[in-house]
Amino acid sequence: MNIYLLVGIKFILGILIMILQIHILGKYEFSVNTPLNQIQNYVLGGIIGGVIYNTSISILTFLIFILVWSLVVIIVKLMVNIDFVKSLVVGTPTTLVKNGKVNVANCTKVGISAEQLMLTIRTEGLDSTEDVKSAIMETNGKLTIIDMKSSAPRFPLISNGKLNEDVLEIIGHDKDWVKSKLKERGIDSINDVFLGEYVKGRLVVTVYPKM
Template identity: 25%
Template sequence: MYLLEMAPKFLVALIILLIYVKLSGKSQIAPMSQLDQVGSMVIGALVGGALLNSNVSTYQSAGLVIIWAGLLLLVRFIKSKNSRLRDAIDGEPIQLVKNGHLISDNFIKANLPVRDFETLVNIQGICAFSELKQVWYELNGSLTIIKKGDKDIAVLVIENGAISEDNLEQLHKSETWLKHEIKKEGYDDIKDIFCAEWFDNKLLVYPYDDVRKKSKAHQS
């Protein structure tokens, strides 16, 4: 009898979770930000608590999960539209090595002991700190490493049709410069660009699919 009463809860919870995973994208099973990790744990706790509590109805348990999942999706959407807000919520990567020099203050900021850092770089086949040129401690706890002799990594200056102002400042470039470069590539609006990156002293532009198709049709 108890199992029959609980069956609708299990079914509803499963459907809601499947919809949430579908809407939130595959990033939920990739390395996640701190907010994603905490949000997913809360969803698990809500589902587990609602399923085990016989005083909570199917509709109540569904409502709790829907509200929390909806809030997470809303925050994710807002972050995708505003790079500064995203950085404020998730934080920013911390540079640990710059031009071959270890930045000791940033190790303290990242709460990363140098012994743990040594282990992480050794795992990636690097024998000594002297081989390092640039290193960033990413939001998910991984390291992005550029060795001496390697090219610098590309820097995103446009994400999802919006300018990444912090990255632009890092490159010592202006918004006016970026808009001018976009126009040189044949695009009138930043919103037409899915993403653009600065790599090897060149701006690489990737427009949205529909914009690219219209551009090709116009050229033909």
Template identity: 25%
Template sequence: MYGDIALKLIIGMLGVLFFLRVSGKAQMAQITPLDTVSAFVIGALVGGVIYNPDMDAWHLVYALALWTLFNLLIRYSMRSRFLRRLIKGDSVYIVRNGALNLKVFRRNLLEMEQLRTLLRSKGIFSMFDVDDVRFETNGEVTVSTKGETAESYLLVNNGSILPSSLNNAGHDEKWLTERLDRLGFREIGNLYCVEWTPAKGFYIVSKDGKIQNGNVAMTSDSVRDDISA
């Protein structure tokens, strides 16, 4: 009996490590809703099988393999803009230009004291010092204080435009496609990511490794060569 529990425990540990590697989570630093569900399910699977004498180690292997495949299917489906927003959610501004966005604030079931606690954890003790506060998908906040340099915006992620980021940047899809076209990027689906910083311009990486950094174009291979030099 004890040997069977030990075997299941070892298989469970190896299975969870394999799941984290396959799903791209070497460490679960940023917890999204999908990560939370995965953690609960894996814990229930491993714990339920280990202490159930009617289930052997192969049941655990099968359950972990099935859940890993299902999880990968969900992550693949998140390439769809609608499903990604439904599963992962969006980061939203709860404070913009020093003004509290009460609609977003209440929709996320926040209270003022919660916000003040989060700000204090960032070393900010007064709303007078706050310019922007973004509520991230993992429940953390990103704070821009007054006088800071303008932040950057991720406008394209894995070939898909992020409407919420475009809206936060104060632009629309027409503006984005026109500027990308001027830079020689006509198919947004071929872009891995597009970041825009008001003071510096675009940082673009295409899926074939081409990088556009402001006015400088390079390849991912040349970047690796520069780092190793």
């Protein structure tokens, strides 16, 4: 087979597989910067870039390689709602400052220096860590900061059926309060909630559609 035709077929197959992954996993997964997405992009780029110009590797072998890798990624994505898997491949939000107290160990763990922490705090219009109620490093590397005067958190109270204990502490309520509010709406379990927001003292809930 002509070398240019071989490279062209491999290139087209690689593009089609990437489009297939986007449709299966969703566009959002390719827009966020998580450890799993970085690994996926590196390996996929290596497979396509390293194999596409190697004429000794047949189209069938190339297709098997890329399909196997796609299957691995899809399986991991489907398992990511399991807490252990999620913490391993995606990570979990890390609290750096809580009620004005800096957690130095967590800052070191995520690789943020004192200067970088203070720069982010100043960009939020705050002068000191003592003005910070909560500073959390999100899984995408963004630092979310809530000042002491804020009564509304900037992140969900409930997401994907999971209750955020840090938000509970910020709003001054407990798990029983959440359950009672859900009961008022005829919702039996926190696991039934896709998204729960705390807005001006109210719990705004979006539930999973019933099968």
